[in-house]
Amino acid sequence: MAIEKILKDDASEEKGERARMASFVGAIAITDLVKTTLGPKGMDKILQSTGRGNEVTVTNDGATILKSLHIDNPAAKVLIDISKVQDDEVGDGTTSVVVLAGELLREAEKLVAAKIHPMTIISGYRMAAECARNALLQRVVDNKENAEKFKSDLMKIAMTTLSSKILSQDKEHFAQLAVDAVMRLKGSTNLEAIQIIKKPGGSLKDSFLDEGFILDKKIGLGQPKRIENAKILVANTAMDTDKVKIYGARVRVDSMSKVAEIEGAEKEKMREKVKKILGHGINCFVNRQLIYNFPEELFADAGILAIEHADFDGIERLALVTGGEIASTFDNPESVKLGHCKLIEEIMIGEDKLIHFSGVEMGQACTIVLRGASHHVLDEAERSLHDALCVLSQTVNDTRVLLGGGWPEMVMAKEVDELARKTPGKKSHAIEAFSHALVAIPTIIADNAGLDSADLVAKLRAEHHKEGCNAGIDVISGSVGDMAELGISEAFKVKQAVLLSATEAAEMILRVDEIITCAPRKREDRM
């Protein structure tokens, strides 16, 4: 009997084996795509946008690569989604999570081919993931009590994160930058307070962390270029023409002289406003909106530094660092909190003039100035630094630390293997497969570095059968090395997130036995 057609014309339906096949192929293709970027010797990708200008991005960051891809395969979309979430949640490990999920599916494919039901595989994977997590939990190092040691942990984590990025040449320098910046946040995860300014020119090494705050703006004409003991009023108010907001108001006059009068009144209004602002006893005024020439002139006359058009983020950060509040009305000078800083001056970075606030009251915010040869380098540097900052800020809250370089994967694989031996039934195959997938990560790291992965991983596995071993892959010398000595560390939170979300995603894809693709919505031609 012919199966009655129940879906729309262009819709397609794939069932059972074929559906599973389609999702495996899609997921594994995505994995293979980002696989080569993993590890310290991972390669970069060039992404060319299809938009106007065909902009080019060179990157090593998994999330950035995947975000820019236009994918049609639904399973691949699931993987892209987890990488995005990993980016939002912990900031780093975006490649690892996709690779692990892909490897889990690759192993699952073999099991399905060997006639093991997907549900059995899933329950095996779940057990294995739980066991792997416990294995990590047992081996974590927590240096919360010892500030000195903790700082060196942070430093190591930053260096490990950065070593796979474009900044690897100067990783010590940047790791120091990132650690300093994050330590200033004092436990908050609000990375908004760290401002990154990119200025082309110079070399990456010239990048620096500034304790104070740098605003990418110019000082108004005729106003002081340097103020000591500044009292700052941060404002968000219209300083162009202060419009009357009552609806329907308009000016209708019958002679030129009236126009002049009203203009005068307007000017008077502005003058009054400026006077009120001056009444706060300030010597620096920062506004989010434009300041027209007339009030600017008034400020200059009063010897006050006025900065216009500071963007929204800038103004919030400035309010944060100087401890002032963002004001919009100026009638009660006594109750508005002013911001303070020791010194405001104009500085030059490259060819640009920037305004530098130093000696600020609250040390939370800071600015990192990145220098580099080209925009591409700077963009990539920013992404790398962002990763490092994210990981560090998360580590400050969750101080548990692991070793890196494939060490955690080997530890997990060992435990999971043992679990597989203990578990009766078909699940044991799935658990074993999980451990294979875990081992795939150090294998890929070694492969990317051009090393003999089979040999290295076998050696590593042998090392790991000794109690309390710290062995991992030392990519630089191309051998198995002691990760504790080499100072390669990773944050526990990142590893845990990688493990859990990769398992979750693999599970989700495995559970699917049918893909129904609806007819694509027809675009209407508006020509």
Added chain:
Amino acid sequence: MALAFDEYGRPFIILKEQEQKTRLSGLEAQKANISAGRAVSRILRTSLGPKGMDKMLQSPDGDVTITNDGATILEQMDVDNQIAKLMVELSRSQDYEIGDGTTGVVVMAGALLEQAERLLERGIHPIRIAEGYEMASRIAVEHLERIAQKFDFGPTNIEPLVQTCMTTLSSKIVNRCKRALAEISVKAVLSVADLERKDVNLDLIKVEGKVGGKLEDTELIYGITVDKDMSHPQMPKQIEDAKIAILTCPFEPPKPKTKHKVDIDTVEKFQTLRQQEQKYFDDMVQKCKDVGATLVICQWGFDDEANHLLMHQNLPAVRWVGGVELELIAIATGGRIVPRFQELTPEKLGRAGLVREKSFGTTKDKMLYIEHCANSRAVTIFIRGGNKMMIEETKRSIHDALCVARNLIRNNFIVYGGGAAEISCSIAVEAAADKYPGVKQYAIRAFADALDAVPVALAENSGLQPIETLSAVKSQQIKENNPHFGIDCNDVGTNDMCEQNVFETLIGKQQQILLATQVVKMILKIDDVISPSDY
């Protein structure tokens, strides 16, 4: 195509543009309809039960949904066939009415259609089949009532409710932490339930999701969450004993509806207007302050100046809060929504024990929690999960669990799950069939066979031998005269669903049988399909 001819051999034109339409009639039409209905049920069949698989659906816009929920699959499948649409409707009405068992109802309808096809081939008239089905469904529903058990629970003893919700959740992807989610659902339902009237308004339960974190972090908040933050970055992030003014008027000078113009022609007028404007802002803020509000929640935006004045007066505010959320806040805090500043009075303020802003992850996502409200009848279930699809699926699963809990509060009778109820009904219907003389007997017996389809599908999906398992369970039920035996999907080792704690609601099961029968009857009665042919 059947055509009528006159005595000269010319065809009569009965339908408009007859040649351009395809027409199926008689047995052929019924068979085509049945096969369409069965095609839909075949898609859902593998999703049934705790070991059921998921479906991946790609929408016309390319968004991916992965789900196990029958109603959602059918909704998103975008079917074209009319009969298939009927099946979609069927699952949707089960969703509206009961909220759970949307897959089961379609599978059952499919099985009924399959049986009907065989009867049709034997030359039994469709109407007879329909009547027999009707009769059989009545027998089954009555039998369900007999085997149903009363479930006692109270505000303190929620365990039975939790167990039932867990049965529902165990077939979803969230079964990893079904216990926690079931508890959350039950607590949520109980806190909004009106136990005296036995009614639950599910609108009071808001299900919110945010990507990130683990499924285990999902929590029940006795209050409201709003996906907004304070209007001014420097307003306090936490307010205790908040008195909330809920406003639907903007902090802006009034805009009268009638068109008007204010003409300014002298300097004096300009200045008075200016002062007037300032006064507006001052008045508005002052009014909020005067009635003793410590938090302003506004449906509209504020002007920069108003914002600062509020900040200045130490009056935290939230802007651009949606209408639905505003209503929920009003319900939860016991406040009134105030459309004009003049009408603001201390009695109209809502009260909440704690209002706080919470941020998530590395991005600057912030949410506002309003907790310990005066009237804790509104609750929020806040779902966390690895990715968007996971959250959407969890939302659907929670919805199912909430519905189940609500149904139990309405009617606290349960039947046993795992196919036990179906098998028991099947035995009862089979036994009853022999008492009916005539053609109906065959239809009733066919109904009994169709009832077996659900346990068979369950067994198949769990990787068991379907026929062997079913017959074993059936004989066990008859031998021990105990309707608690079902399919052991999870390989626990016992067939007794009472021991496994697998329950379903009585009304859910009854509704399934009734709805499925109704739709099948409707499909069977169609004997002519006229549709415009494709060119």
